[in-house]
Amino acid sequence: MEYNQASEHLRKYNEKHPDDINALLLLGEISAINLDWLDAMFYYYRSLKIKSDDLYTNESLAKILIQVEDYDEAINILKYISKGNNKHEITYNLGFSYYKINDYQEAIKYLTQAVLLNPEDYKTYYYLGLGYKSEKLYKQALDAFKKCISINSNWGLAHYELGLLYGITLNDDLAIKHFELAKKNETF
DSSP states (O other): OTTHHHHHHHHHHHHHOTTOHHHHHHHHHHHHHTTOHHHHHHHHHHHHHHOTTOHHHHHHHHHHHHHTTOHHHHHHHHHHHHTTOOOHHHHHHHHHHHHHTTOHHHHHHHHHHHHHHOTTOHHHHHHHHHHHHHTTOHHHHHHHHHHHHHHOTTOHHHHHHHHHHHHHTTOHHHHHHHHHHHHHHOOO
16 A cells, blocks of 8 residues: 555566566565565566575565465475575474475474574474474473463463363363463464
């Protein structure tokens, strides 16, 4: 909405300078801000035609693909750009994408690496816990969810998962406590 005028100027600039990927990247970023995922993908793909190995473009495109739930294609791009790159966000997105396609072993592998790169990201611990839980590794899942809420005590989804795990282990008092915290912090 507020970016309409900037977008128009960037499109005109791009017509005169078609080999400058900066205008395309800005147009992609504006489209992403406006939640126009298809336009954003269009601009990022056009940028990649000019400079296929650009890290920022590939990473941005992978984020858009995750938004539109094309996890397989996001994984392809993220694996390509992760070689020799130790960015937490790339590694986290790889683990998250593997989790979303139910490849829990790969999800655990990448999410564990992401924890090592940024041990203060509660969402990484949350998805690591979900990966462990899906593999029926309840002790590891419990540890991951506990770490998640130690970083962000208001993350209701982690409290809910802890409640479920404590219910499995027949620790009803802790299960009830975490279900109450989940209800307080999330809308189910």
